[in-house]
Amino acid sequence: MCLLRVEQVTKRYAAHTALDDVSLEVPRGAVYGLLGPNGAGKTTLIRIINRITAPDSGRVFFDGRPLAPDDIYxxxxxxxxxGLYKKMRVGEQALYFAQLKGLSKREATERLRAWFEKFGIAEWWDRKVEELSKGMAQKIQFIITVLHRPALxxxxxxxxxxxxxxxxxxxNEILALRDSGAxxxxSTHNMSSVEEICDHITLIDRSRNVLSGAVGEIRRRYGESVFRIDFAGDPxxxxxxxLQPYCSVLGIKRGAPYHTAEVRLVSPDAVRPLIGLLNERTELHGFSEVIPGMNDIFIRAVNGQLEQTDHE
Known part of the structure; x- marks a missing residue:
């Protein structure tokens, strides 16, 4: 069951459409990547989920029911x-935000002390925010965000x-939070981070959802039937x-002890006969599919180079 479901959400600002009929489902207990170029509509969608603004049409469901004001807790x-209040002391400010999220002062203090120790910043409790480095301030804000143990x-x-x-x-902390049930x-532009930590993604481009699914399944879906061959013998x-009946050769790199070739299959049925031919002609040491990275898929999607049938 999904924790968050967005159904056909549209949001317009004057002559600009920020979101155009966007739908997605965020599975419970997953890391869900929200991707897209600048201005695609990601921040508008996040603001709607946080009830900072409201959609012009469409609905948002949280934990199986329409999103309600108390869900922000x-x-x-x-x-x-x-941003943090620069003149306040670090611990004082963290306590203030924790209490806004419904924690008692005692409970907030206990949790904050534990997080400050974990992040190696305990000695900064009584320092002013303006003395923090940018990275240190971001650690404080991360702690404040997760302190009340939200579901989302x-x-x-x-x-x-x-x-x-x-x-x-x-x-590692984000993955640990997911593993504990969050x-x-x-939301990111960093595609290497997507491959490292995201279970599912939605790519928004020009205000519309153009691609959704599990990361591994999407990478396999947009593979181009390219395979890597490691072999010894005469290139x-x-x-x-x-090889023409089975594949086209994209390139061969000579090496030691093995040479490497990349080929594109003419069809999935060509795998078995191709391997048979390779075993006859070479000393075959490896045969593996080259799966595209999320960065390549992102660029192809934004440039309109993915087949429309693949989006469905």
């Missing part, structure tokens, strides 16, 4: 445009400004003429 949102977490470009070590720390919406054995 079960949502944690870390926006891309972040929404992170908008959470790794922006982080060095690789701290980005990896946050990635559902996560992850000339892979002549285009002999």
């Amino acid at each position: 079960r949502i944690g949102y870390l926006p891309e445009e972040r 977490l929404i992170f908008d470009e959470p790794f922006s400004g982080f060095d690789p070590i701290n980005a990896n720390l946050l990635k 559902t996560v919406i992850f 000339a054995a892979l002549s285009q003429q002999e």
